[in-house]
Amino acid sequence: MAKTDKADRLKARLPRGLQDLESDSLRVTHATLQKIRAVFERYGFDPLETPAIEYTDALGKFLPDQDRPNEGVFSFQDDDEQWLSLRYDLTAPLARFVAENFDRLPKPYRSYRNGYVFRNEKPGPGRFRQFMQFDADTVGAPSVGADAEICMMAADTMDALGLQGQYVVRVNNRKVLDGVMEAVGLAGDEHAATRLTVLRAIDKLDRLGLDGVRALLGEGRRDESGDFTKGAALEAESVAVIMGYLETGLELPELRGTVAGAEGVAELAQIEALIEASGYSDRVKIDPSVVRGLEYYTGPVYEVELTFETVNERGETARFGSVAGGGRYDGLVARFRGEKVPATGFSIGVSRLLAALGALGRLEQTNVPGPVVVLVMDKDQTAVYQRIVSELRAAGIRAEMYLGGSGMKAQMKYADRRGSSCVVIQGGDERERGVVQVKDLIEGAKAAETIADHEEWREARPAQVEVPVTEIVATVRGILARHGLDGR
RNA sequence: GCCGCCUUAGCUCAGUUGGUUAGAGCGUCGGAUUGUGGAUCCGAAGGUCCCCCGUUCGAGCCGGGGAGGCGGUACCA
Structure with a gap:
């Protein structure tokens, strides 16, 4: 009895929040990465790749007062009992790399990378537990010129992806938010928890509105x-001040009364001037409600949001959130080196961006044709078929000999399903005459x-021609050309 | 974590007030056609009705508990 009892059979199942990418999605992903890479290269960033695993302490993710990593991060212990974690972003590992190789790197150090990051959280639309980020950072640049550049590059990248007019880069400054907190008397460690709640509330403005x-x-x-x-x-007065901030932004009178607030406002003004001078004002906007993750950002923060509605296949509006974000993190490298090392950067959530576009049916198909399939008519003649395949491959044409065990009809079906442009058929009759059928x-x-x-x-037998074996490559090329395909 | 909805064939879903061997469309496989992908026709395979407990003569359907999925919300370093 060959069959396993069904109840005992292992169930093939994909863990939630993870995704298999088949050829179409993968090709779209690669094309997208290539477009992003081209922009980043043009801005003068160099590629750098770091591993998917880091020491947990390098990621800064230990629970306060506890000996184990924070929730939300996939972790395990090495055989020497040190905690390791899967990276949950590309910024912390970059900070580690820069700190470790500080002396030999040119400063400012400008690099980009893409890779999978991992978050052990509840998945949702556009939220995965493994997802692709594309990240760029400038380390060792104290001026907000570096921040302005990142914002402009974000805009150029979105344009390069064909999303002109369908996104906005929103910019704020953590110092401004600090100033607001100070203005309502929430400065100081004893108010840390309340500050968090307030910042989270501000962050929800776009979703919940002013009343929310x-x-x-x-x-x-x-x-x-x-x-x-x-x-x-x-x-009530504090609420009024914060609501005033959300409505009037940097004009809020209380803001300039604080050191941090005044600094933040000045920095944003500089950024705005640079944006304006380069002609990005329509795509990059100051927005007082941008907060971003609450840990390591110290100055300007930015976020890229799609401005169109995303609806899933059930017709429900699904929230995809921001598709890119970043900011200045002057303290992150300092954790390793003591001295402050100013840095700024941003990451594009490639997986989320593609999920959002996919939900809209906005992904262009790459349309790679299937291989030319050489049918196996006589199983004892595979050497002959293999030789035809080799000739096609040598000519740069994607080709394969049918490797399954089924008959001709199934082979035709196979070629059809693969999206092949044509098949090569040679039975005993054709072989004797030194010809093949090309369909x-x-x-x-x-x-x-x-x-x-x-x-x-x-x-x-529509669209089928008989040609001498010496003309197979030329015939196939002709068919590919007729359909505007290049065979690869 | 909290709230809501959902779970019947590979997929999308029917399934009467609780009543015999649980259905359809699509898909898959085979045949009509031992050498021709489509269309058509014929046929077949495919089910732990999410799981457990209970009520009942009898449960896909009723009750309780659990699991999983989806969405919202919280959290998101």
Whole structure:
């Protein structure tokens, strides 16, 4: 009994939040990466790759007062008991690399990389537990000129991806937010928790609107599913100041009364001037509600958001969130070196971007044709078929001999399913005469549309030509050319 | 984590007030056609009705518990 009992059979299943990419998606992904890479190269960044695994402490992800890594990060212990983790972004590993090789790197050090990062969180639309990021950073550049450049590069990248007019790069400054916190009396360690709640509330402006944020600054808010989110419980005056900030932004009078706030406003003004001078004002905008992740950013922060609605196959509007983001992190390298090393950079969430575009049916197909399939008519003649394949390959044409065990009909079906442009057929009769049949499957499919009767369809052998074996390559080339294909 | 919805064939879904051998479309495979992909026709395979417990003469359907999926929300370094 060859069959395993069904109940005992191992179930093939993909862990949630992970994805298999088949040829179409992979080709789109590669094409996208290539477009991004071209922009980053043009800006003068050099490639750098670091491993997917780092020491957990290098990522800065230990739970406070605990001996084990934070939740949300995939971790395991090495045989010497040191904690290792899968990277959850590309910035922290870059900081490690720069710190480790600081003396021999040119400063500012400008590099880019793409790779998979991992987050052990609940997946959602456009949120995966393994996803591709494309990241660029300038390390060792203190001026906000570096930040302005990153914003412009973000815009150019989105343009290069064909998304002109369908995104916005939103810029803010953590110092401005610090200033606002100070203005409402939330400076100092004892208010850290409240500050977090307030910043998170501000971050939700685009999703919840002014009223939603106001609720979260006060008592709290009940969402559509009936869940209640506790608010920051601020005084009415404080709420008013923060709401004022969201409505008037950098014009808020209280802002300039604080050192951090004044600095942040000045930096944003510089960035805006640079953006303006280079003609990016339509794509890059100052937005006081941008917060970004709350750990290591110290100055300007930016975020790229798609400005169109994304709807899934069920017709529900799905939230994909921002597709890229970044900011200045002057303290990250310092963790390894003591001295401050100013740095700024951003990452594109390639997987999320593609998921969003895919949900909209906005991905262009790459349309790589299937290989030319040389049919195996006589199983004892595979050497002859293999030789034909080799000739086609030597001519730069994607080709293969049918390697399955089925008959001719199945082989034709196979070629059809592979999207092959044509097949090469040689039975005993053709072999004796030194010829082959070359069948154009694309032309054949067209011809089939007008033939309803199977007998006729079979007899007609549409789009099939008989040529001497010496002309196989030329004939196939002709068919590829006719359909505008290059065979690769 | 919290809230809501969902779970029947590979996929999308029917399934009567609880009643015999649980259905359809699509897909897959085979045949009509031992040497021709489409269309058509014929046929076949394919099911732990998510799991467990309970109610009942009898459960895909009712009750309880659990798991998984989707979405929202929280968190997201």
